[in-house]
Amino acid sequence: xxxxxxxxxxxxxxxxxxxxxGLSQRFISFRLPNIQSLETVKSQQSDFEGLFSNNSVNELxxxxxxxxxxxxxxxxxxxxxxxxxxEVPNNLTDLISSTIQKPEYYGIxxxxxxxxxxxxxxxxxxxxxxxxxxxxxxxxNALLANPVFEFVNQPQDEDLKRWIIDSFGSVIEFRTxxxxxAKGIKGDGITWLVAESNNSQSxxxxxxxxxxxxxxxxxxxxxxxxxxxxxxxxxSIRSGQVNRLRQxxxxxxxxxxxxxxxxxxxxxxxxxSTTTTTTTTESTTTSEEKTIISExxxxxxxxxxxxxxxxxxxxxxxxYNDKKLLPLLAIDSSPRNYLLDYGVFGKQNYLDNVxxxxxxxxxAKRTPTRTQAIIGSLYM
Amino acid sequence: MKPQVRASTVLERTxxxxxxxxxxxxxxxxxxxxxHPPILDLSKKPKKIDLKQTDIDPSLKLDxxxxxxxxxxxxxxxxxxxxKQQHNAISRIPKLQFLEDELRDVFYHQHPWExxxxxxxIENQGDEYKNLDWSHMxxxxxxxxxxxxxxxxxxxxxxxxxxxxINNNNNNNESPKITxxxxxxxxxxxxxxxxxEEEMNSAVSREESTxxxxxxxxxxxxxxxxxxxxxxxxxxxxxxxxxxxxxxSRERNNSTASGKSTxxxxxxxxDLIDSSSIWEQNFSSDIAGAKAKSxxxxxx
Amino acid sequence: MFHRSGSRLxxxxxxxxxxxxxxxxxxxxxxxxxxxxxxxxxxxxxFQSAWINYQKYxxxxxxxxxxxxxxxxxxxxxxxxxxxxQTTEQHIFHYASQAHNNHLFMEQFIPKSEAEKTRPSRLxxxxxxxxxxxxxxxxxxxMLLLADSSFGQGWVFLVxxxxxxxxxxxxxxxxxxxxxxxxxxxxxxxxxxxxxxxxLNGLKERAKNDERDYTLPxxxxxxxxxxxxxxxxxxxxxxxxxxxxxCINWDVINKRLFQV
Numbered sequence: 040x041x042x043x044x045x046x047x048x049x050x051x052x053x054x055x056x057x058x059x060x061g062l063s064q065r066f067i068s069f070r071l072p073n074i075q076s077l078e079t080v081k082s083q084q085s086d087f088e089g090l091f092s093n094n095s096v097n098e099l100x101x102x103x104x105x106x107x108x109x110x111x112x113x114x115x116x117x118x119x120x121x122x123x124x125x126e127v128p129n130n131l132t133d134l135i136s137s138t139i140q141k142p143e144y145y146g147i148x149x150x151x152x153x154x155x156x157x158x159x160x161x162x163x164x165x166x167x168x169x170x171x172x173x174x175x176x177x178x179x180n181a182l183l184a185n186p187v188f189e190f191v192n193q194p195q196d197e198d199l200k201r202w203i204i205d206s207f208g209s210v211i212e213f214r215t216x217x218x219x220x221a222k223g224i225k226g227d228g229i230t231w232l233v234a235e236s237n238n239s240q241s242x243x244x245x246x247x248x249x250x251x252x253x254x255x256x257x258x259x260x261x262x263x264x265x266x267x268x269x270x271x272x273x274x275s276i277r278s279g280q281v282n283r284l285r286q287x288x289x290x291x292x293x294x295x296x297x298x299x300x301x302x303x304x305x306x307x308x309x310x311x312s313t314t315t316t317t318t319t320t321e322s323t324t325t326s327e328e329k330t331i332i333s334e335x336x337x338x339x340x341x342x343x344x345x346x347x348x349x350x351x352x353x354x355x356x357x358x359y360n361d362k363k364l365l366p367l368l369a370i371d372s373s374p375r376n377y378l379l380d381y382g383v384f385g386k387q388n389y390l391d392n393v394x395x396x397x398x399x400x401x402x403a404k405r406t407p408t409r410t411q412a413i414i415g416s417l418y419m
Numbered sequence: 420m421k422p423q424v425r426a427s428t429v430l431e432r433t434x435x436x437x438x439x440x441x442x443x444x445x446x447x448x449x450x451x452x453x454x455h456p457p458i459l460d461l462s463k464k465p466k467k468i469d470l471k472q473t474d475i476d477p478s479l480k481l482d483x484x485x486x487x488x489x490x491x492x493x494x495x496x497x498x499x500x501x502x503k504q505q506h507n508a509i510s511r512i513p514k515l516q517f518l519e520d521e522l523r524d525v526f527y528h529q530h531p532w533e534x535x536x537x538x539x540x541i542e543n544q545g546d547e548y549k550n551l552d553w554s555h556m557x558x559x560x561x562x563x564x565x566x567x568x569x570x571x572x573x574x575x576x577x578x579x580x581x582x583x584x585i586n587n588n589n590n591n592n593e594s595p596k597i598t599x600x601x602x603x604x605x606x607x608x609x610x611x612x613x614x615x616e617e618e619m620n621s622a623v624s625r626e627e628s629t630x631x632x633x634x635x636x637x638x639x640x641x642x643x644x645x646x647x648x649x650x651x652x653x654x655x656x657x658x659x660x661x662x663x664x665x666x667x668s669r670e671r672n673n674s675t676a677s678g679k680s681t682x683x684x685x686x687x688x689x690d691l692i693d694s695s696s697i698w699e700q701n702f703s704s705d706i707a708g709a710k711a712k713s714x715x716x717x718x719x
Numbered sequence: 720m721f722h723r724s725g726s727r728l729x730x731x732x733x734x735x736x737x738x739x740x741x742x743x744x745x746x747x748x749x750x751x752x753x754x755x756x757x758x759x760x761x762x763x764x765x766f767q768s769a770w771i772n773y774q775k776y777x778x779x780x781x782x783x784x785x786x787x788x789x790x791x792x793x794x795x796x797x798x799x800x801x802x803x804x805q806t807t808e809q810h811i812f813h814y815a816s817q818a819h820n821n822h823l824f825m826e827q828f829i830p831k832s833e834a835e836k837t838r839p840s841r842l843x844x845x846x847x848x849x850x851x852x853x854x855x856x857x858x859x860x861x862m863l864l865l866a867d868s869s870f871g872q873g874w875v876f877l878v879x880x881x882x883x884x885x886x887x888x889x890x891x892x893x894x895x896x897x898x899x900x901x902x903x904x905x906x907x908x909x910x911x912x913x914x915x916x917x918x919l920n921g922l923k924e925r926a927k928n929d930e931r932d933y934t935l936p937x938x939x940x941x942x943x944x945x946x947x948x949x950x951x952x953x954x955x956x957x958x959x960x961x962x963x964x965x966c967i968n969w970d971v972i973n974k975r976l977f978q979v
Contacts, residue, residue, distance in 0.1 A: 098953040106954045142912030149870050149909060182779055183557040186612035219616050223623025225813050226872035226892040226943075265623060267630045268871040268891075270908035284916040374872070374944040375953050383772040383945060539787040543737055559779060560740055562787035617784070617810075624809035631891035632905025632919060636926040639806040 067127045068112045069154070071104045074161055088166035090389075090396045092174060095379045100161055103375075107157065111150035118144055131155040135271050149269040156229050156266075160369040163405075165398035167192065172392055177385035184387065190214065192395045196403035206261035216263050218390045221372040228267040232368040234258040234407055256363040257410035264364070272366045367405045368397065427457045522569045522603060533565050554578070556609050563613055571606040572599070738791065740782035741818075743774045746825055759831025760966040765950035770825050773945045777818040784811050795819040803901045812901070813893045817943075820874055820895070824939045824946075829968040840973040843937075846885050863960045865889050866940050870906070877938040883977055885937070896936045900926050937975045938967075 080087050080096045087096050115127065128134045134151045138144035169191040193210055194200045200210070207213035221230040236256035266272055370393055377389035430452050436442040504510060527533060539562075551558050553574035556567050579597045637645070746752070753771065756763040781798065785791045790798045790811065798815035802808040828834070839855060852858045865887060866875040873891040880886055890896060894903030899922055905915045940963065947959035 103953045139910045142910050142914075145909060152909065153870070179775060179779055180555075182776075182783065183555045183559070185555050185609055186616070188608070215612065215615060216619075219619035220623060222616065223620045223627075223810070225624060225627060225810075227870075228627065265626065266908065267627050268906060268908045270630070284911065284913060287913075288916075375948055378768075378944055378948045383768060383776045537788075539738070539791070541738055543739075557783060558786075559782045560738075560786060620810040621807050624813055625806055627892065628809055628812075628894075628901065628903055630907050631894065631903035632907060632915070632922075633894070633903050634900045634919065634922045634926055635806050636804055636900065636929070642805070 067115065067129050069108050069131075071101075071108050072158060074100070074158075076165060077101075077161060086174070087164075087396075089168060089170040090164065090166070090174065090392050092380050095376075098379060099376060100157070104154070104157060107150055107154045111147065111154060114144075114146035114150055118147060131158075136273075139271060152269045152271045155271070156369060156371070159366060160229065160371040163368050163398050163401045164393070164396045165401075167392075167396045169395050170392050171395060172381075172385075172388035174380050174392070176380075176382035177388050179384055181384045181388060186215075187391050190391075190394060192397055192399070194399040194402065196399065196406075198409065199399070199403045199406050202261055202406070202409050207263075213263075214394060217370065218394060220263050220265055221370045221390050221393075222386060224265060224267065224372045226267065227373040228265055228270070228371075229272075230263060230265050230370045230372060231272050231364075231366050232402070233262050233264055233272060233364040233366050234409075235260045235262050236363040236365075237410070256365075258365060258407045259410050261367075262364075272369075273364050365405075365407055368402045430456055518599075519569050519573070522572055523565060525603070526565045526568055526607075530565065536562075536564060538562075538564070556606070556613060563610070563617075568603075568606045568610045571609065572603045575602040575605055740786065740791070741778040741795070743771065743778055744822055746770070748829075757828050757830055757966060759834070760828060760962050762950050765947075768949040769941075769946045770821070774818065774821055774825075777814050777821065780814045781811070781818060784814065790815075795822070799895055800897065803895065803898045816893045816895045816901075820893075820939060821941065823936060824874075824941045827939065827968055827971050828963075828966045831966050834966045834968055837967075837969040839969045840976070842978075843969075843973060843976055846883070846976070850885050859964055861887055862938070862940060863964065866942050866960050867957055869942065872943045873903075874942060875940040876936045878934045878936050879977060881933040896934050897932060899930075899932045899934075935975075935977075938972050 076087070077096055077100050079085070080091075080093060081101065084093055086092050091099070128137055131151045131154060135148060135155060138148040138151070141148075171187055171190065188211070190211075194203060203210060203213050207216060217230060217232065224230070235258065237259045264272070370390070372386070372390065377385050381389045430449075433442065433446065433449060437445065547560065548570075551561060551570070553570045556571045557563060558567070561567070576597065576599060579602065749770075752761070752763075752766050754763060756766045761769060778795075781790075781795065785793075785798065790801060793801065795815040795818040799812055799819055802812040802815065805812070829837075844855065847858055852861060862875055862877065866889075869875075869889055869891070871891065873889060874894065875887065875889050876896045878886050878888055878896045888896060888902065889904055891903045891906060895901050905918065907915065907919075940960070942956070944953075947955060951959040
């Protein structure tokens with residue numbers, strides 16, 4: 040066994056030894072929650088009907104869940120969050136939103152996000168008898184299989200169904216979009232059905248005039264989005280990170296530039312009064328300032344007034360616009376979920392079966408009240 | 420079009436050329452083709468060459484074997500009725516008609532952008548299509564395209580109806596047979612689903628790798644425009660030259676024949692291009708029919 | 720006119736334009752591994768899943784997506800280079816890159832008892848020592864720690880840079896060591912720190928200048944679930960990595976290093 044001797048925050052020790060804690064303890068430790076359907080599978084030694092074998096449930100939830108919980112608790116210990124005096128949030132969402140912007144808490148963020156995603160996914164599953172494919176190893180011909188058009192499981196809640204049809208066209212169109220998005224993910228990742236608010240989080244926060252009601256996000260659209268690896272679904276939390284860094288950089292450069300301008304003015308004044316030659320002023324500038332000047336010149340060169348922004352800029356401005364997203368349904372399409380029961384070729388079979396196992400009652404409970412778009416109602 | 424017979428007689432012609440000295444050297448393929456002469460007669464034959472002449476009873480032929488020529492008349496040229504019937508429908512070379520062609524026609528008229536996908540025409544044996552199993556639309560050795568829809572439609576049409584027949588025998592219920600249109604629609608929707616899947620696959624892959632720090636020097640559109648521009652630049656030069664030639668010849672024509680011939684040429688070209696297809700014919704007649712109907716209704 | 724040289728040329732054209740599809744390459748001793756697995760690393764079933772089936776999955780997908788296109792007759796390595804910059808062909812890149820990496824990876828292993836007889840060459844150890852890696856033990860720890868501590872799927876490579884120095888890099892998901900733009904060494908899914916942001920800007924700068932990349936992989940470690948889930952389970956990554964190290968055929972690795 041190789042030892043993980045590095046005590047950095049990123050290290051994960053699966054075989055963690057319990058440390059003794061001193062007195063400073065408002066220490067929060069997390070535990071794996073009880074999910075009724077999975078506990079039954081474990082206690083009765085049965086399969087998760089229509090989706091997973093007993094072994095898979097054990098691996099995917101009990102073993103992996105536990106290792107994530109251990110990892111999270113350990114990261115909390117290692118980082119000095121507990122002793123630093125700040126209150127540690129005791130639920131996962133708050134923990135995620137308070138750590139995502141802080142690279143020094145990378146480990147905590149990752150574990151809490153993975154744990155949140157895993158729990159969210161298993162909670163919207165229920166055993167099902169209407170499976171499309173057998174829970175069995177798929178053969179290479181599964182790659183050629185015809186798309187499935189017939190399915191049984193559908194949202195029962197009328198409002199939710201209406202909303203899905205209004206947002207995606209029909210239930211089968213929604214199903215196709217959802218499962219295609221999930222199938223496209225190559226590594227670890229989750230496909231979500233989310234309710235999108237019409238306003239960005241910052242607008243909601245800043246809008247004091249309208250009283251309390253208008254500060255609540257209003258949900259108009261349903262959308263399907265993907266998150267990868269340890270990604271977290273809420274856009275208002277993760278949005279604009281690259282933008283923020285870019286703004287920081289440009290602010291720093293602007294500061295440098297104004298400094299340089301001042302210096303130039305000063306030099307000009309000096310020139311007027313003492314008529315020193317230019318060569319001497321050049322020699323007075325230190326090497327550090329030279330690099331700054333060259334940096335600024337370089338950037339000036341790059342700024343081209345005539346070209347439009349890149350597609351990347353457009354992406355940043357439109358994709359991550361800080362809108363509040365409320366997750367309703369998650370489908371985990373990471374390889375581990377289908378490798379055990381369905382084999383290398385079985386991703387599509389797994390996804391078709393997952394659809395049949397979606398617990399629409401849970402999804403309906405998670406659904407916020409729908410706000411009809413004002414423009415939409417005008418035309419109706 | 421005149422039947423093309425010359426292709427299969429290439430060996431005879433070449434040996435003749437060699438004999439008379441038109442060709443000095445034997446072509447490299449000559450011996451090989453000599454050893455394996457083309458057996459296909461590519462010429463299409465009319466259904467009946469001589470209408471009045473029926474097949475001779477083989478038994479009569481036996482009797483006529485000896486000295487049958489004497490005392491008999493032979494017809495050496497066509498009379499007027501023969502000539503009339505020569506251009507009858509049954510005398511003409513039959514037009515080859517396949518259901519596949521009609522399906523292709525309909526599909527590519529509904530999906531004109533499918534033409535913009537490049538198609539590889541190289542085949543190793545020429546009979547690769549025989550190895551394909553159309554119980555599913557995707558094939559490992561063939562890209563997904565309009566042809567997949569056509570073949571899949573035919574498969575659904577034959578196999579689904581067989582299934583229905585079996586069911587009918589069991590139940591004695593009269594369930595309607597699957598029509599060509601239904602089979603085509605079924606195949607078409609499968610095709611759409613697979614295209615959607617591939618598109619999503621590509622989009623998600625890109626997004627995913629971007630989230631892991633992949634960068635792309637240019638987007639696909641920029642890349643395409645850049646590549647296209649290279650060819651456009653080349654073409655612009657050629658086009659410039661050709662325009663100059665064209666203008667020069669036009670001037671010459673103007674001075675000699677007052678420019679009439681070029682005009683005539685243009686109109687002639689338009690006549691040559693035949694843009695009609697089953698799809699358009701059917702629909703234009705449908706539209707005409709619908710219009711007539713609505714007129715009738717209006718008049719009522 | 721047909722001359723003799725012409726016909727020879729024609730023959731060559733016919734050969735190269737012959738169409739075919741992608742298939743799983745055969746490893747040395749593959750038949751034996753299928754029956755017995757790789758002692759100390761894979762069971763028979765585990766080997767079949769990680770190599771025979773997964774590689775088949777990748778090559779079949781390559782055939783499925785490149786049939787009739789210019790990439791049809793290319794090797795996965797050529798395809799991955801060909802598609803790395805194409806924004807609409809990233810799914811094809813995935814299958815090609817994975818197929819190439821997985822082949823590179825699987826070639827490295829022999830049963831433990833045989834692997835013990837091989838040693839990293841002095842040249843390799845010397846090169847490593849320039850990179851502040853004094854001995855094999857430190858090297859092992861660096862590689863495996865990086866592999867174990869990362870979240871999600873990916874690869875860890877020991878690569879040789881154009882100036883012949885060695886470097887350990889992590890490529891997330893289907894990242895390739897051959898092109899900096901597709902190394903995928905960052906994880907922007909969580910919080911993005913300034914370091915990653917600057918790194919990303921640096922990459923863009925290099926791409927803008929059309930800079931070429933001559934990095935070559937020497938040693939590959941597969942951190943995809945497909946490589947270990949069957950034998951080691953969802954939480955068995957650490958055990959798998961530890962076993963993997965004991966089965967490395969150093970003779971293969973030594974040969975990959977640039978020889979003067």
